[in-house]
Amino acid sequence: MSATSPLSSPSPGPLTTKGASTNIVWHHSSVDRAARAHQRGHRSAILWFTGLSGAGKSTLANAVNSTLFEQGLACYVLDGDNVRHGLCQDLGFSDADRTENIRRIGEVAKLFVDAGVVVLTAFVSPFRADRARVRALVPEGDFIEIHCAADLAACETRDTKGLYAKARAGVIKEFTGISSPYEDPEQPELRVETGSQSLEDCVSQVIVYLEEQGIIPAAA
């Protein structure tokens, strides 16, 4: 489009197709993911932290995020708490709602990846099938499943939010690990022993992996 043509002129790309069989077409932005990665100096990816309530997912995700931010990288944490207040406020904790919750989060994470952002998600995400669907949304290598592998006894003993006690008392229904299953990742990219290792060691394990995969540059 020339600088002086009216904006209502046909634009290049699929939107100009006359007689398209659908009114939904992917609009190709003129700034693509490769251009963003080139400008920013790093790739984007989904770091999908999964594990029981209290296993340390948000703590680890935020610590990794801080480390990436300090290196000047584009990064952002989505977690069950902030997303549940907004995008997924209409959803509960039934199996069907959990599945829809994870689906939406996966789609949002995909948008962040397209925007060039390393997006860290911290959700219990107990079902293998739900996690597999998110993995399938993005190209191979872009979905990094990180199992925060603190065991149930440790999480329940700790119970920093008092949720396990409420679940045992039946006040909270369908609570993962107590009254709803957690399906362990079978082949996660990373398994982090968040119940026994120090936070610093857990962060290092993730950062080293990202460097090895060429997602972020090796620290100077």
Place this chain on the structure above:
Amino acid sequence: MSATSPLSSPSPGPLTTKGASTNIVWHHSSVDRAARAHQRGHRSAILWFTGLSGAGKSTLANAVNSTLFEQGLACYVLDGDNVRHGLCQDLGFSDADRTENIRRIGEVAKLFVDAGVVVLTAFVSPFRADRARVRALVPEGDFIEIHCAADLAACETRDTKGLYAKARAGVIKEFTGISSPYEDPEQPELRVETGSQSLEDCVSQVIVYLEEQGIIPAAA
């Protein structure tokens, strides 16, 4: 949390509250919006382009996005086409589904704003109430409503996607401007004459506004 403490130690913030009355709390990320703005050198905001199909919303949003990207700013376009394929693939075009579509997009835009990104959204978004709800999601000044004000006759004559012809023929139901209303913005931050002005002039109008508002630095 000390570097050597186990990750399962209680973390600071609301997640440590015992006996919370709910299991949903906002998790305060240690990297906040202010820190991101400081690092990036610009504020974030939602640029909400609204107008009829064919009014040039996506074209203008992508052109503004390219301009921001060339200045090294964090920016991203959400449009009806890419969001409809993913996050909102379960929604149709009934009034209720349009409302839910805009709600979800507003929540996603809010997350991008929190991530420090200037997010440009290009949706017909025909209902005032839906746009007002998105405006209410973010602090004052963060929602910039941009009316792409090409008139219906111009959009229909042009009809680059052949949608108006289909709507007139009844093939597409509930098409904005034909069989579903478009409610003009009453007090948009910007009204852009996309039907008559050049793309360059439209882009300039938006960029100048962002500079005047102190959202982005003035170009050198």
